[in-house]
Amino acid sequence: MNSALDSSLPVQKLTASSIKDFEACPLLFYYKHVYRVRLPFERQMALVFGSAVHKGVEDFYNGKPNTFLEDFKRKDITKKEDQPEADFLQEFAEHKELGTKLLTDFVDRQSWLEHVYGISPRGVSEQKFEIEAKNPSTDEPLGLNLKGTYDRITSTGGILEFKTSKKPYKKDDLEEKPQSWFYPLSFFLERHAIPESFSYIVLLKQRKKEPVQVLQKKLTSDDIDMAFRKLKGVVMQLKMRNWVRGNGRFEDNCDCQRFVKLFGRV
């Protein structure tokens, strides 16, 4: 735990997801992580589907029967308010079929994952962490904590992140998505060891050829250095408290304007 939190920072902890929000739109980050408000409830079909697949993967590794069905059939968050029951059941059946197929494809490819990518089936799932952010070279603290959950740490020290996606991930995602550097840095700070690799395992919903995609990078201490530099860059920008709208490709669909309508301007 961090004994030296910097009160001049707008937040006391960062997660890979909050960094993703900040990079997409500082204003969105402000509402979600500084002002800490939420938008009114909306149906979270994609989110729940993804969680159910995650749970299925975790259960597979733990040798438990698949609980995909039970997790996904949560009407409270997956059923539209005015959706007829029959429609909901039909939609659920389609998702169940897809989810089951994704998990089956994943389970069938264990030998490929192990022998081609060195991804051992042994390891631990859903490892939570919260650690002090500091320079891995000098131990100089940044004044906040890093928090998150590794989807899986393999017995050989690889970090795995599971995703469901319609489209394959791009190679650049291995460098650009915050998880790809945030987790290796956290791992190093927590365990004083360099993770062997970081891998995205993407279960593809609209497969053309390959149903499972693996993007993997082997890690060195240079990657840990680089990750810290990225984190420091985020922290320095946070200190400026410049809560402007993002101007990326998601600008038009960003939730920040809905926050503004509901909670007023910053």
Next chain:
Amino acid sequence: MARKRKNKEQAEEPKVQRVEERETEGSPLSDIKFKALDGQTVQLMDVLDESHIMAFDGHGVTKYKVSYPGVKALARAAGIKANYYVDVRCTPSLENKMTTIVSVTLYSAAEKDSNAVITKLGEASDENTKGIAKLYKATMAEKRAYVRGVLELLGLDNMYGEDEFSGDEEKTAEPELSSTDYQAISKYADAILKAKTSDELEEAGEEIKEVADELNATQTSFLRRHYSKRDGELSAGF
């Protein structure tokens, strides 16, 4: 953390600053420069000769490996002090696969200029060292950190120390085998990987020969690589 100050010879002509004008990716060697403290621009190839540097293709971008003597020549020319701090960040243990991690802090001649100080990590483990270097992991880790630090201080983004390449190329080349291609040869891959004796391995090899015409280049390459690796393991065990 154990910290020690290393005293080595001082640079002859201290005159460097962190480079602000960086060259674009894929620049020809003759265009690559770095800037000295006195504002003078130094041509990279005025300091290095061809034996110091080798080009390679890094995903479509020309990148360079620089030898250790080449990096030392750059540091000397740039006025990066040979005085540096080494901080041990991680000592070898069975849990961390005998990895040593150190940080090295480098100073340019203008030690008071905070822009000209850099601390870099370097690591060495059983997996990324070869031969006699396995016995001197701390030295290897220090050397890697030093090389990374010098190249970064000079803003030479597409250059890497030669020690960064001990075996990593093979690791990144292998995963081109798709799961569909793998499924088709999993029976043979399993036979190779699970072979406990040379006879079993040879038997697996004979089976593969029979279907060799049906395999594509990636599948053949994968099986050949693993056969050779397993063969080495079994011979070493014997």
